[in-house]
Amino acid sequence: MKRTMTQHPRMLRIADHLYLVRAPAKGRFPFCHGFLFCGGGQTLMIDAGLGPELTQEIDRLCRIDILVISHSHPDHILNWHLLEDRTLLLPRQTPDSVTDLDRLGVRYTGTPERGAHWVNAIGRPLGLRPFRKPDGRFDNGHIFALGPARIEAIHAPGHLDDHYCFFDHGSGTLITTDIDFSGFGPWYGNPEGAIKPFQESIRRLMELPYRRVCASHRLPHEGDATQLFEGFLDGFERQKQTVFALLGKEGKTLEEMVAHSPFYKNRFPDRIIQHTFEEQMIAKLLALLEEEGRVIQDHGRFMPAA
Numbered sequence: 001m002k003r004t005m006t007q008h009p010r011m012l013r014i015a016d017h018l019y020l021v022r023a024p025a026k027g028r029f030p031f032c033h034g035f036l037f038c039g040g041g042q043t044l045m046i047d048a049g050l051g052p053e054l055t056q057e058i059d060r061l062c063r064i065d066i067l068v069i070s071h072s073h074p075d076h077i078l079n080w081h082l083l084e085d086r087t088l089l090l091p092r093q094t095p096d097s098v099t100d101l102d103r104l105g106v107r108y109t110g111t112p113e114r115g116a117h118w119v120n121a122i123g124r125p126l127g128l129r130p131f132r133k134p135d136g137r138f139d140n141g142h143i144f145a146l147g148p149a150r151i152e153a154i155h156a157p158g159h160l161d162d163h164y165c166f167f168d169h170g171s172g173t174l175i176t177t178d179i180d181f182s183g184f185g186p187w188y189g190n191p192e193g194a195i196k197p198f199q200e201s202i203r204r205l206m207e208l209p210y211r212r213v214c215a216s217h218r219l220p221h222e223g224d225a226t227q228l229f230e231g232f233l234d235g236f237e238r239q240k241q242t243v244f245a246l247l248g249k250e251g252k253t254l255e256e257m258v259a260h261s262p263f264y265k266n267r268f269p270d271r272i273i274q275h276t277f278e279e280q281m282i283a284k285l286l287a288l289l290e291e292e293g294r295v296i297q298d299h300g301r302f303m304p305a306a
């Protein structure tokens, strides 16, 4: 690692060979923090959400050789194209639709109409570029070996099918990416988002012998993070309770519940995309409530079970 890197105001040293690069806007969407591993004469960065200026600045300081994408959400792939001539590694589970913005829109929203809207409202304004064919794919258990870093890829579906976390055995650092401990709670607003796999992913990660936990949108947490993990898991129950309470005594249709916007509170910048994501989350929570026998459905109307 070059000396200059340690002096960069956006670099947070985590271990001799590992730095967190703090993204603009405290790492909030459309940005995410980057994780830089240096060793064996190479530099590997996890995710490409630093914004264009910072990406280029970091690349000038320490040429990034390998770009690893944790999952294909806009804030994690934002500036990948600025490093397009480097080694690009994607999860095995990332579908080929990432090479086409229109198909990516359909993947995120579920329909061609909403997908086209996503492209115009989010994809293009963010300057997202469709991926080129990657140089390689990684799967669960793959180890990226880079000097003292031994970074294990951990497939952690739920947030998205191709969502990965990473465990650096060299420093005991667990990178939980979008198991992000946010106050909003777990996010599974795309069609492929799924609550139970998400919960299982979190529980598996909690068991690892980590020394610190780093997520993509917050600063590192040193030491035991059980409370963070449990608080995040509680988020599912809180979300479920929110949906259940919204039913009232008479019950509601999914459409009525979405119009109520219990999670985004109608503050999402784009109404169609808000509707899409919220509908996905509410429908998944209702399915779980039905499975638990707490909610029954009658002709599209969801009601509390007697």
Ligand SMILES: [Zn+2]
Pocket: 071, 073, 159, 160, 178
């Ligand atoms: Zn994400």
